[in-house]
Amino acid sequence: MARRHVFEFGNTAFLQGAGAAVVMTEDVGFLEDNKFTATTVTPAKGSTVKGKEIDFVPFGKGDKLPLRIMRKIHENTIVGSNIEFKANMAYGDGITVFRRTKNDNGEIKIEELLPLDVPEIFDFLADSNYMRVMQEMAADLVVFGDAFVHLSFGRRTKGEKPKVVQICHREMCFSRVSKQDEKTKRIEYHGYSSQWGEESSPDDVIVTKLLDRKSPLYDLKVRTGMVPNPENGEKKDEEETGYTVSLNLPVPGRYYYNRPYWWSIFLDWYEFSCAIPKFKKALLKNQMVLKYHVSINWKFWEKLYLSEGIAKDNKDKQATCKKKFLQNLNDFLSGEENAGKSFVSHFQYDQINKYEENDIIIKPLESFIKGGEYIEDSEEATNVICNTMAVHPSLKGASPGKSKNINGTEARELFIIAQVLFKPIRNMMLLPLYLAKELNGWDKTIEFGVKNVMLTTLDKNTGSEKSIGSEKM
Structure with missing residues (x-):
């Protein structure tokens, strides 16, 4: 007689009699955009917008x-490692302040500036803790593309010329944008709250005006009265205490929130x-041989509880019902008397997004404990994920395939290519400084950059060199 034990491990279970591993999966519909219902909020204390309710667009389902x-990133070692690697690559060797000069021969040289050269700018960077701001921007841009x-x-007296005194990061997880304004056809506001996604009507939303995503510098000049408003030809300062800037990377077909390609x-x-x-x-914990891989959609349990008449808040009955179903599944898959039987599972097909949403999928496995189970499958999955996320496995320690190692020259070339590909992200990370430069009246010849670390051969006796683009420092 087959053993009838059922072991549950969080989102997985093992049916001992059937030798089946059960994984609770989430359908991919969580990525799809549905017709949304805007969340209407009243600006909380600290907002620069007061006296009106604002409609904000929900971020996903x-x-x-x-x-x-973020939860999915933390649940997968490969994805989490890739995100950390890309964020560190975007940060590079930190920010640098420099001037670009041309000598008599027409050669362009980079002159790095020190705190004694431009104390106001370095004080500004220190006051904003811009090193941390850069790390936070890098993480958000890598994960969300925005x-x-x-x-x-800061505080302004009437008629005082605006000046950026500090740059603060606003986490993407706690950021939302307002609905497009019917009159201006622009997204006008940014909402910052720790309650987004948890409360139907958050009461702590800090609302600020959002600069035009297409041309934030020009919009900033118009709003602060530096240049005439193109609609009426007048120069007028809105006398705000600050503005929020979106650093979104272009993704075709996305208006409110990005969907990075790696998703x-x-x-x-x-x-x-x-x-x-x-x-x-x-395998290691139970010394077992797996015969089946069973995937059960989380929505199936909701349907099962509903059919059994179990209330949504009755967790005890839900747990009992789930265990009973897994036990029945174990009995169905195990034993000679069940050989040749059929199993019927319903599924839906999304005509728009072209994917099947199954309740239960049962796959037989050919598994024999030899000590190297699923190594090739793991390597293939790692390779595909790294390729999709534009991270070469060899740069972070993993080298799937028969040839596990690469030489130093290949590693250096891969490292150079990787840094070149981060140019668009780094440009977005530096944009806030160029906005501050324009408003604060800093020297026009001053530029900002992210230093690359260029690996060298051992005979150079340096190990690495610093550069901005192709120019050595």
Whole structure:
């Protein structure tokens, strides 16, 4: 007689009699955009907008997409490692302040500036803790393809010329944008709250005006009265205490919130990559041979509880019902008397987004404990995910495939290519400083950059060199 034990491990379970590993999966519909219902909020204390209610656009299904993405990143070692690697690459060797000069021969030289050369700028960077701001922007841009910063002018007296005194980061997980204004056809406001996705009507939303995403510098000049308003030809300072800036990277077809290309891993290989370590853990922990891999959609449990008449808040009955179902599934898959039986599972097909949403998927496995189970599958999943996220596995320690090692020259070339590809992200990370430069009246010849670390051969006796683009420092 088959053993009838059912073991549950959080989002996975092991049916001992059937030798089946069960993984609770989330359908990929969480990525899809539905017709949204805007959240109307009253600006909280600290807002620069007062006396009016603002409609904000939810970020994904249930306004929970940012937190779901972060949870998925933390649940997968490959994805989490890639995000950290890319954020560190975007940060490079930190910020540098420099002048670009041309000598008599027409050669362009980079002259790095020191705190004694431009004390006002270095004081500004220190007051803003811009090294940390850069790290936060890098993380948000890598994960979400967007980031928000607030340009704070501090307290202003009437008629006082605006000046950026500090740049503050606004986390993407806690940021939302308002609905397009019917009159201006622009997104006018940014909302910052720790309650987005948790409360239907957050009461702590700090609302600030959002600069035009297409041309933030020009919009800043117009709003502060530096240049005439193109609509009426007048120069007028709005006398605000600050503005929020969006640093979104261009993604075709996206208006309110970006969907980075690498999110496509959540449609297929992500779940596979997550399942392999769970299988390996089950093998080591239970000394078992897996015969089946069973995927159960989380929505199935809601349907099951509803059919059994179990209330949503009755967690005890839900747990009992789930265990009973898993036990029945174990009995169904195990034993000679069940050989040849059929199993019927319903599924839906999304005509618009072209994917199947299954309740239950049962896959037979050919598994024999030899000590190297799923190694090739794990390497393939790692390779596909790294390729999608534009991270060469060899740069961070993993080298899938038969040839596990690369030589030093290949590593240096890969490192150079990787840094070149981060140019668009670094430009966005530096944009707030150029806005501050214009408003604060800093020297026009001053520029900002992110230093590269260029690896060299051992015979150079340096190990690495610093540069901005192709120019050595």
